[in-house]
Amino acid sequence: MRQLRFLQAMNEAYRQVMAQDESVMILGEDIRGGIRGETKGLHAAYGDDRVLDTPISEAAFTGFATGAALAGLRPIVQFQVPSLIYVAFDQLVNQAAKMRLMLGGQADLPVTYTIMVSGTRGGNAGQHSDNPYPYLVHAGFKVVCPSTAYDAKGLMIQAIREQDPVVFIASAMSLPQKGEVPEDIYTVPLGKGQVRRPGTDVTVVAVGHLVPEALAVADSLFEKRGISVEVWDPRTLLPFDRDGLLESVRKTGRVVIYDDTNRSCGYASEISAILGEHAFSYLVAPIKRITRADIPLPYNPDLEAAVLPSPKQLEQAICSAWSYSKS
Amino acid sequence: MRQLRFLQAMNEAYRQVMAQDESVMILGEDIRGGIRGETKGLHAAYGDDRVLDTPISEAAFTGFATGAALAGLRPIVQFQVPSLIYVAFDQLVNQAAKMRLMLGGQADLPVTYTIMVSGTRGGNAGQHSDNPYPYLVHAGFKVVCPSTAYDAKGLMIQAIREQDPVVFIASAMSLPQKGEVPEDIYTVPLGKGQVRRPGTDVTVVAVGHLVPEALAVADSLFEKRGISVEVWDPRTLLPFDRDGLLESVRKTGRVVIYDDTNRSCGYASEISAILGEHAFSYLVAPIKRITRADIPLPYNPDLEAAVLPSPKQLEQAICSAWSYSKS
Amino acid sequence: MSNILPPQMARKMYADMLRIRQFDTKVVELVDDDLIPGSCHEYCGQEAVAVGVCSALTDKDILTSTHRGHGHTLAKGGDVGKMFAELFGRSAGYNKGRGGSMHIADVSLGIFGANGIVGAGAPIACGAAHKFKAAGEPHVAVSFFGDGAINQGVVHEAMNLAAIWRLPVIFVCENNLYAMTTPLREVTILELHERAQSYGMASIKVDGMDVGAVFDAALSAVERARSGGGPSFLQCDTYRYFGHYSGERHMKTTYRTQQEIDEWKKRDPLDLWAERLIRGSICSAQDIERMKREVDDEIAQGVEYARGCPTPSPQDALEYMYAVNYPYTPAKGAEQ
C-alpha cells in the first residue's frame, strides 16, 4: 500500500475532511505558509474564511474556536508548538473543557486542537519541549496520541467529526515516520488501544512516538534473552481503553509504562493507578514507570538525553519486572 | 494554647514574615480591602510598595512577581480564586517553574503563590471550584496543602522563606477550621508528612481539608467494626514524603487515597503509582482512590455532592480494602 | 431620547429594565433565604446597558455575558421562570441545574452564557461573529464585560482579532467604576474606550444610565457590523447599586461611600426613562404602575414555577460531560 509520512497523513486528513464538510475550518499561526507541511495547500483550496492565519494571540484564537463551534462551525485549532497551550490555558481547560456540562448540554463543542511538535527534542530547551497531555487529560479533554501515520489520519478524521473537543497530539518524533495509509477517508475509533506486538511475559504500555522504540527493545530482548514482551499502544489517552490493557496484563502480570511526559501526576501515573486498582489480583511484579524526569528539558543534548525516557531504561525495567518474584 | 482559624493563621504568618523581612511583598486582587481576612491589616502596616492591589491581570502580575524576585524581592502572589491560575498559566508553569534550571542556577526565585478558596463548594459551579494542584505538581512546583491552622502558619512561613517558588493551597473548606497556633514565628518543614491518627489495618492518605473527614470516618469505623485506620497527611504534595508513607503502608499493607481533585492524572494517581512501584511487596489489597469525578463541579448541591469524594465512599473503600484477600 | 424610537419599543424598554431590577432584587432576597446557592452578582443600577444594547438585537444575534449576567440574559429575552429554575438548581433550569448564575445561557436565543472568568467571553463572541461573516449572514455578536475586564489580556487579543478581520462584533464595556473593591481610577489611566481606538475600531463613550443613549449607540454599532463595517466598542458608564455580589451586603466594605451611591441613584435608569416616557406622553404614571405590577407578577410566577420544578437526580451527575458514551469516561470519583 501507499506509504505516507505522519505529517502527510495529517495533511490528507485535513484536506479530505475540509472537502467533505464545509463547516470545518482551521486556524493558528503561520497556517497558510504551512512551513512544516501539515497545512500545505489548504489555503489555496479552501480560502480565507476557512483557513485563518492568526496573530500571536493564542488565548483569543482558542476562545474564537469555541464561539465558532457554538455558532455551528467545526474548527481545528493548531498550536504551533506545545507550550502555546499555556497562554491559552483558561480558554482550554476552564472554558472549552467545561462548556457542555456547564450549559447543561445545550450545545456540543466540536473543536479539534492539534498540538504540533509535542515533546520535541534536540536542543529546543525547556520552554518548547513539553509533552503537555497530562494537563489536558486531567482537565477532561478527549486526547488522541497516534503512533503511526495510519492512526494519524484515522484518528484525526475521527477527532474532527466528534461532537466534543478533542486534542490531537502530533509528537515531534512521529512527524517524519512513514507508514501505510489508505487513500480513502477512514476513521480510527477513539478509546481503542492496540496490541502492536503480542507477547506473554511483560506488557509494555508505550505512548505515541515511544511505540517504535518499545518495539525495538521488545525484539532485541526476545532475541537476547527470550523474554516475550507485549507492546500495547493506547492510541487514545482519554477515553482510555482500560479493558484492552487489562486483557494484556491478565496474561502477563507484569507491566512497564513507557511515557515521554513529566513523571509526577503524569500519564504513566494514571495508568499505574488504574492497574493498582483493577489488576491487583493478577499483578506479580511492581508496576514500573519509565518517563521523563520532572524537569524542563535542558538544552545540552547529553543532559537532555539523561532526563528523557530511554530504551536502555526500558530494557532494564522489563528485565527487572520479568525476573521479579515476591520475596 | 491559643486557638486561631486557618485564615487567621495565614494572616499572622503574612504579618510576622513581613515585619521580619523587608523584602517580602504581597500582590493580588483586592488585597488591601482584605474581604476574606487573610490580608487584613497588611496595607496599613506595610504600605503601598509592599501591599499591591492589582488590576485583573493575573498573567502580568504573576510575571511581575518573577521579575521582582529576580531583582531581589520575595513576593507573595495571591490568586483570589483557584481558576485564576489558568490565565496566568504560562507565567507559572512555563516561566517561573522553569526559570532556575533554564538560567543554569544563576538566580533563585523565592515566590510564594497562595491559591485561595481552592476546591470550593456550595454552588460555585464549574469554573471556580477546581482544586488545581495536580497541574502544579506536574509542572514541578513545590506545593504545600496544609490541613490545620498550625500547619497553615508554619508552612506559609516556610514557603515564603524558601528560595524556590512554592504554591500554598488554601482550601476553601479549611479556612474556617480552628486549631492551636503558637504566637511565635515557627516553621513546618517541607516534605514531611504526618500520621494524624495511628492505626494498623488500613492506611488512608488524606489531602488537605479531607483530613478531618478521614479522621471522623476512621473513628467511626473503629467504633463500629474495630478496623484500625491510620490517617496520613502528606502536608506537602511536592516534595513528597515517600518514606513516611511507605512506613505506614509497610505496617498496614492496605491503602485508600482520599483526595479532592479530578481523578485522571490527579494527585491520587501519583501516590498510587509510587506505591505500585515501591510498596508492591507489602501490599495485600488493591490501592483505592476516592477522588472527585472527572467533571467540573455542577451547580446543584445534590449533583455537586454526587461527584465529590464522600466519607461514605471512603468508608466503603476502607472496608473493602480491609476485607480484601487475594483469590 | 432617541428620536427614531417607536413608542411601543420605548415602553418595552422600560418593562425590560423593570424586569431586571425586580428579578435581581428578588434574587438578593432568595440568596438571603438560602434558596439560591453559590454567589449571585446583581445587575441593579446597570439595566440601561443591557436593555439599550439588546433592544438593538434580533434573536439571531448572539451575546456573551459575564459573572453579572442576569440582566443580559433577561434583556435578550431569557425566560424568568427558567432562570429562577436554574438559580434554584432545578432540572427545568436553563442549564439543567448544572450552571447556576455564572453560566446561565439560552443558546437557542443566542445567549452563549454567563462566564465566571473575567474577559473570557470576548474571544468567544468573535468566533461566532466569524461564522456570521463567513456564512454571509447579517447577524452580530455582542460581548459584554466590565471595566475590570479591560485589563485582562484576552480582551485585547479579541479586540484585535475583531478589528483585523472586520468581524461583526460589538464590545460593550460596562463601566461601573469598580472591579470588586478596586476603583477603576487606580488600575487605569485615560478613558477605557481609548484602548479600543488603538485597534482601529469605532469606539465611543455613552451615558450608561440613559437607555435611549445606549440604544442609539448600540444601533449604529449594530448597523455598522451588519453592513460589513466591522467591530465597535461602547463604553457605558454606569453604576451597580448592590455590592459586588449578594454576600457583600453583610460585610463591612468601605470602598464606596454612601454619598457616592446616593448620587448615582439620582440618575436611576428606570426613573430617568419613566420620566421621559411620561414627559413624551408615551406613558402615563398609571401605565408605569401597571407595568410594575405586571412585572412583579411575572417575577412571582417565575419563582413559584421554579420552586415547583424537580431537582436533577444525582444519578445523572456525570451527564453532559464529554466522552460519556465511552466506558469509564468520565471517571467517577470512586472505583467503577
Added chain:
Amino acid sequence: MSNILPPQMARKMYADMLRIRQFDTKVVELVDDDLIPGSCHEYCGQEAVAVGVCSALTDKDILTSTHRGHGHTLAKGGDVGKMFAELFGRSAGYNKGRGGSMHIADVSLGIFGANGIVGAGAPIACGAAHKFKAAGEPHVAVSFFGDGAINQGVVHEAMNLAAIWRLPVIFVCENNLYAMTTPLREVTILELHERAQSYGMASIKVDGMDVGAVFDAALSAVERARSGGGPSFLQCDTYRYFGHYSGERHMKTTYRTQQEIDEWKKRDPLDLWAERLIRGSICSAQDIERMKREVDDEIAQGVEYARGCPTPSPQDALEYMYAVNYPYTPAKGAEQ
C-alpha cells in the same frame, strides 16, 4: 546623528553593532555545521535597536529579551566566549548549557534572559522595575519584544501595570514587519505605538536602522524613567536579514520578496552609522576596517574558547531544578 554623543561612544556603538552582526553571522555557519543544536533566531539587520537602547543603560539597569536575544545580550555587555559556550551547550556557558539560545542570560549584568515565549518578558521587566522604584534606586528595566508580541495579551497587561504604577520601564517594540511568516499589516491596524498611548504612557516611533535616533529616544525614555516619570514605549522600525530562524535558509519561503530585503539592506544600520562616523570625522575608513578585524578576532577567539570548554556531565542533569535538596525530588524518569 545625536548631537550630544561623545565620539568615543559613537565608535563603541559601531563596534557593538559589528559584534552582533559578526556573532550572528557566525552562528548561522555553526548551525549549518551542526555545532549548535536547537534553533537560533539571528538578529542581523536589527543591530541599531539593541545597541541604541543598551547604550543608554548602565550595568544596574536590567532587560528582558526575546527568542531573538543574542543582540540584546551582546549590547548589554554579554561575553562573546560565554555566549558561544552556551550555544555549544558547555558548562562554562552562561546558563551552564541548560538554556541555549532561547534562555541566554547574565543576571549579574542585568540580563534577565532570552525567552522562548513571545511577550513573556514584559511583566517580568515590570517586577524588576517595581523593585527599583520601591527601593528608591534610579535604575530602569527594559523589555524588548517584536511586532508579533503586540498581540499577546500579557504585553498589554504589563503596559498597564507599568503605566498605573509609574514604573521605570521602557517597552522596546522591534518592528521587523513580520512574525515568522505573518506580515504585520495582516494582524494589526494602525501603528503599534498607538497601542501604548492608550495606557497613558509616552510612546513614539523611531527609525530602528539609525542607532543614533534609537539612542536619543532611549535616552529620553531612560531619563524619564529614572526621574520618576514612568514608562515609555519605543516602536523601532527595523528589518531582519535572515529568515525567522537559521533553518529557514534551507526552506522555500515566499512571504518576503528579495526586492524588499534588498531595499532594507540599502539602509543597513552599520553602513549608515559608519558613513556618519566618517562624515563627522569621528572615524576614518581605516578605523572601521580595524574595528572589523578586532571584532572578527574576538568572535574567532570566542568560538575557540567555547569549543575548548567541557560539556556538562549527564550525572548533573537534574541540577538547578527546584527542590533538589529533598529526597526523590525532582523525580528521575526511572525508578529511584
